[in-house]
Amino acid sequence: MIAIRKDQTSNIPAIAPGSLLGIEHMAAAEIMSLLKAAARMNPRRSRPPLRGKRVLLLFYEPSTRTRSSFEIAAKSLGAITTLVQSSGSSIEKGESLLDTVYTLRAVGADILVIRHPNAGAPLLAARHLDIPVINAGDGMHEHPSQALLDAYTILRHKKTLNGLHITIVGDIYHSRVARSAIHLFSKFGAKITLCGPADFLPELAASLAPGLHLSRTVEDAVRGADAVMVLRVQKERLAGKKISLQEYILKYQVTAERLKLAKKDALLMHPGPIVRGLELTSEVADCAQSVIVEEVQNGVPVRMAILARALGKGKDGR
Amino acid sequence: MNQKRTGSLLIRGGHVIDPAAKLDATMDILLRDGHVADVAPSNKLRGASSETFDARGLIVAPGFIDLHVHLREPGQSYKETIASGTAAAAAGGFTSVCCMPNTLPIVDSPEWVTWLQLPDRRAVVNVFPIAAATHASKGAVLTDFRALQRAGAVAISDDGRPILNDAIMRETLRLAAEIGIPVIQHAEDTRITEHCSMNESPTSFRLGLRGMAASAEASVVERDVQLAQQFTGSRLHVAHISTAEALKVVRRGKRNNIRVTCEVTPHHFSLVDEDVGDYDTNFKMNPPLRSAADREAVLVALADGTIDAIATDHAPHALHEKVVEFERAMFGITGLETALALAITKLHREQKIPLTRIVELFTAGPARVVNLKGRGSLARGNYADVTIFDPKKRWTFEVGKSRSKSRNSPFDGWQLTGKVVATIVGGRVVHRTD
Numbered sequence: 162m163i164a165i166r167k168d169q170t171s172n173i174p175a176i177a178p179g180s181l182l183g184i185e186h187m188a189a190a191e192i193m194s195l196l197k198a199a200a201r202m203n204p205r206r207s208r209p210p211l212r213g214k215r216v217l218l219l220f221y222e223p224s225t226r227t228r229s230s231f232e233i234a235a236k237s238l239g240a241i242t243t244l245v246q247s248s249g250s251s252i253e254k255g256e257s258l259l260d261t262v263y264t265l266r267a268v269g270a271d272i273l274v275i276r277h278p279n280a281g282a283p284l285l286a287a288r289h290l291d292i293p294v295i296n297a298g299d300g301m302h303e304h305p306s307q308a309l310l311d312a313y314t315i316l317r318h319k320k321t322l323n324g325l326h327i328t329i330v331g332d333i334y335h336s337r338v339a340r341s342a343i344h345l346f347s348k349f350g351a352k353i354t355l356c357g358p359a360d361f362l363p364e365l366a367a368s369l370a371p372g373l374h375l376s377r378t379v380e381d382a383v384r385g386a387d388a389v390m391v392l393r394v395q396k397e398r399l400a401g402k403k404i405s406l407q408e409y410i411l412k413y414q415v416t417a418e419r420l421k422l423a424k425k426d427a428l429l430m431h432p433g434p435i436v437r438g439l440e441l442t443s444e445v446a447d448c449a450q451s452v453i454v455e456e457v458q459n460g461v462p463v464r465m466a467i468l469a470r471a472l473g474k475g476k477d478g479r
Numbered sequence: 480m481n482q483k484r485t486g487s488l489l490i491r492g493g494h495v496i497d498p499a500a501k502l503d504a505t506m507d508i509l510l511r512d513g514h515v516a517d518v519a520p521s522n523k524l525r526g527a528s529s530e531t532f533d534a535r536g537l538i539v540a541p542g543f544i545d546l547h548v549h550l551r552e553p554g555q556s557y558k559e560t561i562a563s564g565t566a567a568a569a570a571g572g573f574t575s576v577c578c579m580p581n582t583l584p585i586v587d588s589p590e591w592v593t594w595l596q597l598p599d600r601r602a603v604v605n606v607f608p609i610a611a612a613t614h615a616s617k618g619a620v621l622t623d624f625r626a627l628q629r630a631g632a633v634a635i636s637d638d639g640r641p642i643l644n645d646a647i648m649r650e651t652l653r654l655a656a657e658i659g660i661p662v663i664q665h666a667e668d669t670r671i672t673e674h675c676s677m678n679e680s681p682t683s684f685r686l687g688l689r690g691m692a693a694s695a696e697a698s699v700v701e702r703d704v705q706l707a708q709q710f711t712g713s714r715l716h717v718a719h720i721s722t723a724e725a726l727k728v729v730r731r732g733k734r735n736n737i738r739v740t741c742e743v744t745p746h747h748f749s750l751v752d753e754d755v756g757d758y759d760t761n762f763k764m765n766p767p768l769r770s771a772a773d774r775e776a777v778l779v780a781l782a783d784g785t786i787d788a789i790a791t792d793h794a795p796h797a798l799h800e801k802v803v804e805f806e807r808a809m810f811g812i813t814g815l816e817t818a819l820a821l822a823i824t825k826l827h828r829e830q831k832i833p834l835t836r837i838v839e840l841f842t843a844g845p846a847r848v849v850n851l852k853g854r855g856s857l858a859r860g861n862y863a864d865v866t867i868f869d870p871k872k873r874w875t876f877e878v879g880k881s882r883s884k885s886r887n888s889p890f891d892g893w894q895l896t897g898k899v900v901a902t903i904v905g906g907r908v909v910h911r912t913d
Contacts, residue, residue, distance in 0.1 A: 185685070258804060279804035280687040281758035300806070301687030337687060365690075368681035 179272075179293035179471035182284050183303035184344040192345060196313050199459075199466035202237075209239025210474040216240045217270035219261065220297070221247045221277045226433055226457055227297050227306070231274050234464035240272075262286045272471045275299070280337075293471035301335050307432050308341035310463040312349075314456050315388055318428055322349035328382045328423070329353065330415055331392030331440050332361040338432045339392060343370050356382035357413060360402040361394075379413050386423040390430040391415050394440045406439075415441040417448065428452050486529040487511040488906055492521055493534025493867060497541055498839035499846075499856035508539060510863035513905040518857055532908075534867055537900055540838045541857050542574025542864025544845040546663075546742050547638075547718055547790035548815065550576070552600065553591065554583025559795040559884050561600040564815070566882040567793070568604045569910035571815040572841075572899035574864035575605040575854060576793075579638040580616065587611035587622045589630035596631055603909045604902070605864070607633040607849065609663060612651045616640045621650060628660050633849040636663035638718060639765075641699060643668065649706050656713035661740075661849055663716045666699035666725060667691075667766065676806045678752040678767040686758065688805065691767055697724035704732040704739055716848050717741035719792050721766040723776030730785045740848045742790035745814055745821040748777050750889065760801045760808035761889040764794065781840065782832050788845035789837075791818050795885030813883045817876055817890045819868060823897030827870070834870060841866075863906035872898040 176182070184192070216235040220228055228244070235242045245265065247253065252261055258277070265273060273294045275283045280300035287294035298304040312322060319325060327346050333339040333355050346353050347370035355362055356376045367373050376382040383389055399406050420429060429441075429451040437443040446453060488510045495506040495518065507524045509517040517524055545568065551559035561578075568576045578595065580586035586595065586608060594600075595608045610632035614620045616639070624635055635655050641664060642648045648664075655662045672691045677683050679690025700717055707715040720726060720741040732739040746764065751771045755762045762768060780786045794811025801808050819841070826832040846855025853861045878891035902910035 257799065259802065277804070279806045281806075282804045284758060285802075285804060299687070301689075303687070334684075340685075340687060363684070365679070365681055365684040369685055 176287045177291055177293045179473060180287050181295045181305050181467055181471070182287055183296060184305045184308050184341045185303065189348045192309070192312070192348065195309060195466050195470060196316060196463075198470065199313055199463040202462035202465040209237070210469055211235065211472060212239035214240040214271040214472060215269050216242045216272045216274060216468065217265045218242060218244045218274045219265060219276070220244065221252065222298070224276055224297070226460060227276065230457070230460040231297060231464050234461050235468055237461065238465055238468055240468070258282055258285060259289055262290055266290055266292060272468060295467060295471060298337055300337065301340070302337050303341045304337040305341050306460070306464055306467055307338050308345040309467070310456060310460045311342055311390070311430060311432070312345055313463050314430065314452055314459050315428060317459070318452070319387060322346060322351050324350060324352070325387040326352045326354070326385055327388045327390065328356060328386040329390045329392065330356045330379055330382060330413060332394050332398060333357050333366055333392065334361050334363060335395070335398060336392050340369065342390065343373065347372055354382045354386070358404045358409065360404060379415065379419055380422055383415070383419055384422040386427050388428040388430055389415060389420065389423055391441045392432070393434060393436060396439070410439065414439070415445050417442065417444050420445055420448070420450065430456060433457065487516065488530045488532060488903070489524060489528035490532045490534050490539055490865065490867070493537050493539035495539045495857065496835050496838045497857045498835050499541070499843035500858050502857070503835055506539070508857060508865070510865070510903070510906040513863050515857050515859050515861045515863055517859060532867070532901065537867050537869050538834065538838070540866045540868070541842040541855055542902070542904065543572045543819070543841040543866045544575045544577075544851065544855060545573045545791050545793070545815065545818070546577045546788055546845045546848060548576045548578050548793040549581070549795065549811070550578045550606070551795060552582060553594065557884070558797055561595065561602050561606060563882060563884045564793065564795070565602040565604045565606065567813070567815040569902045569904070570882050570899065571817070572819050572866040572868060572902050573604055573815060574866060574902060574904045575607060575851065577607045577609050577633060577849060579609055579636065580611040581639045585611045585616045587614050587616070589623070589626045592627055592630035592632050604904050607631070607851070609634045609636050609638070611635070612637045612642060612662065613647065618642055618644055618647055621647070621654065624654050624660060625658055628658055632660070633851065634661045634663050634716065636665070636718070638663065638665045641665050641667050641669060643670065643699070645702065645706070648703065649709070652706050652713045652715065653710050656710040659712060659714070659850070661714040661716045663718050664699065664703050665718045666696045666703065666720070668695040668698050671695050676763060677755055678769050680752045680770055682752050682755055686755070693722040693724055693769065693773065696720070696722045696766060697728055700725045700728045704728055704737055707739060708735070708737045713738065715739045719744050719747065719766055719790065720786070721747045721769050721777070722773050726776050726780045726785055730780070733785065740787040741785070742788040742845070742848070743777050743781065743786050744790060744792045745818045746812060746889065748774065748781060749821050749825045754889070758805040759889070760803070760805055761812060761887055763805060763808050763810055764792070764812050765810035778826070778830055781826060782830070782836070786840070787848055789818060789822060789840040790845065791815050795883050796887050797885060801887045811887070813881065813885055813888045815883065816881055817888065817893070817895070819899060820874070820876070820895035820897045821890070823870055824895045828896055863903060865903040866899065867901040867903070868897060868899045870897050872896065874898050
């Protein structure tokens with residue numbers, strides 16, 4: 162008997178433990194134990210902990226790295242994965258999100274991973290399901306697995322997040338990566354500087370977490386940073402904005418010269434996909450300080466830890 | 480309302496609050512043949528009455544008038560019907576409701592205005608239609624205001640689809656002024672609120688939701704006030720006003736003797752944008768819940784007279800339209816059954832706004848806005864529309880017991896003070912709680 166909560170009128174139904182919906186409501190200790198579990202993940206282990214479990218990947222948006230990373234993570238843990246995308250599924254026929262996730266639950270999903278263009282969609286699913294739901298990116302809201310792999314990456318190079326100066330440059334307003342990262346780094350006492358033009362970085366952004374600094378000058382923002390996280394800028398989002406593409410590149414592009422203002426051992430990060438020549442130069446993307454590729458690699462053990470935790474198997478790495 | 484003449488009813492011993500008649504005392508009221516026959520100090524009325532209502536310990540007020548409801552007929556009876564919506568109105572103490580024309584189809588013809596008022600609709604309170612300003616509310620071709628008024632429309636509005644074109648709005652105000660019908664505007668510059676689902680605020684940023692700027696309301700009110708003052712006799716009414724900025728514009732307009740009025744909803748004086756929490760769609764409506772500072776300005780404007788009426792913007796939606804992704808959820812909440820209790824709890828008890836003022840906002844205020852003759856006051860000869868309530872009664876609102884067909888209320892489970900005891904329309908008791 163599948164226990165699906167259909168009591169749609171009740172206020173806020175409980176959410177299955179093991180769900181990962183966002184960084185905002187997570188405790189620092191919880192985050193740290195996830196990161197530690199990730200460090201113990203071994204993709205080539207003989208007795209995989211999720212053997213026979215079914216991980217459903219429900220992707221309403223295109224994705225390269227997050228999707229493949231979750232899929233490989235799940236398979237490395239011994240799980241069976243099925244990918245459902247909005248095109249070619251009943252979603253195209255007008256099926257609602259809840260009806261879709263009830264269906265996926267009914268075919269036997271043990272974990273549901275959701276990427277969705279609407280903020281809060283994974284939470285909605287989690288409120289109506291009895292299985293853990295993992296947010297793989299929801300609208301402009303959060304992208305918790307990305308923030309976790311970024312923190313994991315930084316911790317491979319730095320002893321602690323506490324007291325680090327982390328600078329995020331680019332389109333912060335539209336970025337779920339930025340929101341998750343800000344919540345996470347703020348919980349560990351990092352000094353966070355956000356940098357971008359007003360259209361991409363409204364003053365409101367400062368209210369997101371304690372200890373945020375806003376800057377409109379990339380040189381000031383980068384100076385002395387331990388990590389510089391560059392965000393993708395979508396050309397189409399500059400349409401009709403006060404700032405032109407040329408002006409953005411001139412004022413905010415992360416160049417080798419600007420990166421020199423950061424600490425010598427500063428990390429250059431980017432969640433991808435990168436647009437060379439726009440938010441950063443090709444030179445910067447490929448420079449020695451760049452950990453862009455490493456971030457992608459680290460995505461696998463971090464997502465393994467997320468999936469293992471979802472079914473309560475994360476603690477000892479087994 | 481097609482009502483039988485009802486004989487007589489004596490409402491005895493109640494505390495009568497009738498702001499238009501400047502009454503605030505214990506009085507008896509005699510209703511006869513659908514009208515107020517007499518109002519007199521206790522035990523002075525000796526005329527024979529077929530029935531007596533013991534109103535001791537209760538407030539007896541003119542029947543409440545709601546300027547802004549969505550009854551969803553024609554076309555969307557799965558959300559609400561005129562029968563169910565007016566039953567909810569009666570339970571909330573409203574004896575008259577003005578229904579918005581954004582139905583399927585849009586109420587833009589005298590035929591539909593008439594249809595809304597037919598006995599077949601089984602309304603239990605008075606229904607006063609508001610008719611569309613333009614054909615299908617598309618903002619292009621004006622409707623026949625005179626014909627709509629003759630059919631019973633009390634106001635003109637393209638509610639939900641603001642008239643942004645200056646020339647169309649000017650023409651709307653000009654023609655409406657000629658026949659003395661008010662124009663109700665949903666003030667929102669939709670050119671800058673596209674894809675937005677809540678107020679622009681720290682909460683919208685946190686949730687990753689596109690936010691509506693407060694200025695999108697004020698700029699339209701400002702423009703409308705400018706246009707309204709060009710025509711003698713024009714009457715502009717701002718629907719569900721929600722921002723400090725827009726209230727400033729209305730206050731200034733009133734000071735300059737421009738005939739501009741406005742209404743506020745119970746949710747805008749009770750809640751703020753933060754209450755959206757983590758994507759609770761029962762807190763999604765348009766205009767959206769605003770900042771604490773905006774709510775503060777609304778409270779001041781309620782107390783100082785800038786706001787003319789409390790209107791619910793009762794907007795029922797089915798579960799499948801609300802239990803969805805926040806950005807895809809319909810705007811709007813139900814409100815008829817909680818309006819009075821919220822006013823007493825939030826305005827009277829918390830803000831110390833006198834009951835007389837609250838009653839005015841439900842009666843004389845809205846009656847003036849749409850010029851409802853013989854309503855909004857219990858003066859002798861007026862319609863026998865009466866709302867009797869207990870201002871001290873504590874109760875819990877349970878949305879599951881609502882008379883509305885829909886369940887989209889953010890106030891489910893709220894402990895409130897102030898409850899309707901009886902609703903009387905045309906001398907007939909249409910709602911009664913024990």
